[in-house]
Structures are given as structure tokens and as C-alpha cells.
Amino acid sequence: MNDNFKKIIDEIQILRQRLHREPELSYKEFKTTRMIRKTLEEWSIPFYPFQNLDTGGYAEIGSGKTLLYRSDIDALPIIENPDHDFCSISDGVMHACGHDYHTAIGLGLLRYFQFFPEKLNGKLRVIFQPAEEATPTGAAEVIKENIWNDAIAILGIHVNSEDTPGQFSLSKMAANGSNTTVEIHLKGPGGHTSRPDQSVDLILITCEYVSLMHSFIKNKIDPRDTVSFTFGKIAGGHVKNAIPQSMELGGTLRTHSNDVLDQARRLILKFSQNFATLHDMQINVAFPTSCPVAINDSKLVSKFIDYFSKQKDQQLIILPKPSMGADDFSFYLDRVPGLYVRVGGAGKGAAHTGDFIINEALIGPAIKHLTGFIEYFFRAE
Numbered sequence: 100m101n102d103n104f105k106k107i108i109d110e111i112q113i114l115r116q117r118l119h120r121e122p123e124l125s126y127k128e129f130k131t132t133r134m135i136r137k138t139l140e141e142w143s144i145p146f147y148p149f150q151n152l153d154t155g156g157y158a159e160i161g162s163g164k165t166l167l168y169r170s171d172i173d174a175l176p177i178i179e180n181p182d183h184d185f186c187s188i189s190d191g192v193m194h195a196c197g198h199d200y201h202t203a204i205g206l207g208l209l210r211y212f213q214f215f216p217e218k219l220n221g222k223l224r225v226i227f228q229p230a231e232e233a234t235p236t237g238a239a240e241v242i243k244e245n246i247w248n249d250a251i252a253i254l255g256i257h258v259n260s261e262d263t264p265g266q267f268s269l270s271k272m273a274a275n276g277s278n279t280t281v282e283i284h285l286k287g288p289g290g291h292t293s294r295p296d297q298s299v300d301l302i303l304i305t306c307e308y309v310s311l312m313h314s315f316i317k318n319k320i321d322p323r324d325t326v327s328f329t330f331g332k333i334a335g336g337h338v339k340n341a342i343p344q345s346m347e348l349g350g351t352l353r354t355h356s357n358d359v360l361d362q363a364r365r366l367i368l369k370f371s372q373n374f375a376t377l378h379d380m381q382i383n384v385a386f387p388t389s390c391p392v393a394i395n396d397s398k399l400v401s402k403f404i405d406y407f408s409k410q411k412d413q414q415l416i417i418l419p420k421p422s423m424g425a426d427d428f429s430f431y432l433d434r435v436p437g438l439y440v441r442v443g444g445a446g447k448g449a450a451h452t453g454d455f456i457i458n459e460a461l462i463g464p465a466i467k468h469l470t471g472f473i474e475y476f477f478r479a480e
């Protein structure tokens with residue numbers, strides 16, 4: 100067992116390095132898909148491309164009740180720090196969110212159960228999902244594929260630079276935040292800066308709008324609930340002595356509950372309407388994309404913790420406050436109960452930056468414990 104396990108980990112490490120070297124952007128993961136397909140063919144595991152997408156696909160092993168594992172396979176338009184090992188050779192593209200690990204580990208799970216079929220008391224289907232980082236997101240397409248009818252649960256992971264390799268963190272409720280994009284367009288008549296009284300002093304009014312809306316939302320939402328509403332973009336005006344006719348704001352609205360998300364959206368619309376009337380101006384609000392909250396299934400959370408307790412490895416489990424980051428894994432939870440776990444990787448540099456690095460030492464414990472959990476999951480079913 101040890102020799103074979105070591106062989107699998109060595110193989111997966113090399114695959115991870117290859118994936119890291121050749122990252123591809125969302126919906127363009129053609130080489131990545133070929134690499135996955137070729138690897139699986141070498142192992143004599145059939146690969147099935149998706150019907151509704153040009154990239155990605157799935158593979159499965161075993162028979163009976165089906166557990167899904169989601170690997171996201173896309174990278175980001177980020178320039179990698181050239182001092183890194185196995186640095187990206189794709190210009191301006193980098194696996195800066197760890198999806199190279201998610202993909203390699205997905206392959207590793209299949210490889211493991213190919214070596215140890217007696218440990219798999221069901222069917223494991225690994226989804227290689229394109230475009231987690233994009234909007235519209237890949238999961239919203241994968242959900243339409245014909246791969247869900249026999250599924251009883253889905254497992255998803257994300258590498259986490261805060262914990263050390265071998266640690267696994269999960270939340271008992273929201274695994275992730277929702278992420279709704281917000282676009283706001285404020286319009287006034289414009290005018291000479293000498294006569295703001297005859298116009299709408301749009302830059303001043305926009306500053307007030309942002310600040311008062313935050314107070315309004317804060318006062319209307321139950322203080323026990325969490326809302327993060329933050330703008331990342333403001334644009335408007337280009338002449339020092341002219342009041343602009345339009346200002347644009349762009350941001351994200353994040354919560355840990357879909358009900359709170361609905362409430363926050365209604366509050367933003369109500370406040371904007373009333374504020375516009377007060378100032379004789381127009382405010383248009385749009386929420387062009389939205390990724391729902393991912394809520395972990397409580398039975399799966401208990402099973403995951405039980406597995407570690409039975410191994411006498413409960414010290415490896417961390418139960419942190421839920422993250423406010425979003426992952427389109429949440430789309431799958433409409434179809435099937437799911438569990439989203441963060442896998443410690445003692446990283447350096449922030450995710451989504453050219454400095455992001457995750458420690459390769461995570462691969463061994465990740466494959467050991469995820470396969471151990473999958474074995475336990477089917478035995479407990």
C-alpha cells in the first residue's frame with residue numbers, strides 16, 4: 100500500500116506542476132482538458148466531454164451510489180512572479196487560485212481508487228469544471244449536463260494558504276459567501292461648477308449616496324447577519340470646472356444567507372429610488388450576476404468530522420468563521436447535498452496575485468484523507 104500510495108503522490112505532483120506551467124483562462128481550457136483526457140486514457144479510465152461546453156468533462160470509477168467531486172480547472176489573467184518554480188509559460192495567465200491543485204487531486208482520487216478498488220463501495224464521478232473564475236460561471240452550465248440523476252452528494256475543495264498541509268477547515272453552515280455584482284448609474288443634468296444649485300452636484304451627491312446607503316443597510320439588517328457591500332469601481336467627470344452628467348459605481352454584495360441577500364438587494368433599490376427623488380436625479384441599479392451562498396449539508400459535515408475522529412486525527416479539523424469569498428460550487432447544492440472543504444497549503448502571497456504559492460506538501464494528506472473520507476462515506480451510507 101505504501102509503495103503504491105507514494106507512486107500515486109509522485110505522479111500527481113508531476114501532473115500538478117505540468118498544470119501549473121500551462122494555465123488557461125476560463126472557457127479556454129483546451130490544453131488542460133487534453134492533458135486530463137490523455138492522463139486518464141493512459142490509466143485506462145474513460146473521459147467524457149461535456150455536452151454543453153467546449154472544455155472540461157468528467158470521469159468515473161466504481162459502481163453503485165454516486166458521489167461527485169468537483170475540480171475547477173481554469174486560471175486567471177495574472178502575471179506570475181517569475182522567481183517561482185514551475186512558473187507559468189502562458190503569457191499573462193497564472194494558476195493564482197490553486198485550481199491546478201484541485202484538478203490534480205481530482206485525478207489523484209481516480210488513480211487511488213483504481214489502485215485500491217476494494218476501498219470504493221460506490222461510484223466516484225470527478226467533474227473537471229471550466230470557468231469557475233468567470234461570469235457567467237462554468238457551474239451554471241455544468242448543472243445542465245446529464246450527470247446529476249444518480250448523484251447522492253457532491254464534494255468540493257479549495258486550497259487554503261492560511262492552514263498548514265494536512266489541515267482541513269470547514270464551516271458547519273455557510274461554506275462561502277454569495278457574490279452579487281452591483282452596477283449603479285447616477286445621472287444628473289450636469290452644469291458649470293460655479294452654479295451647483297442649478298444642477299445636481301453629482302460628485303458630492305455620489306459620495307453622500309455611498310456613505311448614506313451603507314448606514315441605511317446597516318440599520319435595516321439584523322446585526323446578527325452579515326453583509327459585505329463594497330465598491331471597487333467609481334468613474335465619472337473629466338473637467339475641473341464642469342459638473343458631470345453621470346457617475347458609475349461598481350461593486351459586490353456578499354452575504355451568508357440567500358434571504359439576507361434578497362433583503363439587501365431590496366434595500367439598495369428602495370434607498371436608491373428615494374435618494375434619487377430627493378435630489379431630482381436618476382439612479383439605475385442593476386445586479387447583473389449572482390452566485391448564491393453555499394450551505395454545507397449538516398449530515399456531510401458530521402460525517403467528515405466523524406471520519407477524522409475515527410482516525411484519531413480530529414486535531415486536523417478546523418472550524419473557522421465562514422469565508423466571504425464565493426465559489427460557483429454553490430450552484431450544485433441546488434441539485435444535491437454538498438460539502439465544501441478548505442485544504443491547508445501553507446501558502447505565500449494572496450490568492451489572485453502573481454505572488455500566490457501553495458505548498459506541494461498538501462497533495463499527500465489531501466489524497467489520503469479525501470479518499471479515506473470517500474471510503475468512509477460509502478461504508479456509512
Ligand SMILES: [Zn+2]
Nearest residue numbers: 195196232451
Ligand atoms: Zn479564485
Ligand SMILES: [Zn+2]
Nearest residue numbers: 196197198257
Ligand atoms: Zn479558486
